[in-house]
Amino acid sequence: MKKELICISCPMSCPLELTIVNGEILSITGNRCKNGEIYARQELTHPQRVVTTTVACRSGLWPRLPVKTIAAVPKDYVTNVVTELHEVEVEAPVLLGQIIIENVANTGIAVIATRSLPHETVKE
Template sequence: MEQRHLTCIGCPMGCQVTVEMEKGEVVSVSGNTCKRGDIYARKEVTDPTRIVTSTIAVKDGDKERVSCKTASDIPKDKIFSVMHDINHAVCKAPINIGDILIENVADTGVSVIATRNISIAG
């Protein structure tokens, strides 16, 4: 039986969780102190995902870059493709929090959205 040891990020407790797997299926989860730990551990070993946060270059803005994030989690193995698209993007001011900066980033079906306002320079 395979065991995976994780530090849970489902809540601030940071429980040390052990997942036992057999033939790619989760058999048991232990060490978690709340239900979120069980949910996190099962997902992390079978289908890991992440929210990606970064910045994108801004043209004609009062700031050179705008902070951004994926609107939802993306498959962990797509992080480098997502960052490639983010690093090559340029947005034009004005930008408002929640504006979609990149649609369907790296063919994930997820948008990259602004997390701050950027005014037109001037």
């Protein structure tokens, strides 16, 4: 069986062609680097995504703080991760890389702040 995928590891977006026999990947072509092969194997067995979203931030320079999962979570968990983060509110100031949740949606993966957010009264 042939299967086509687009690699999403980088903006190159390589078109991959997989040859699959009895659920085993026999060959992967079209990738321009090793990440393409890693992505194809991962995507076929258990697809996963890094989630980026925001959480509420009290008395910050902005009312939302951007966050991300420090590693990819299973694709089926993306909605649960975002839903759980909708309920979270942090207090400014926040530092870049600060842990917001240790284990989001029981994935075992932490969520961190992707910027520093000063208190609303602090100016550069």
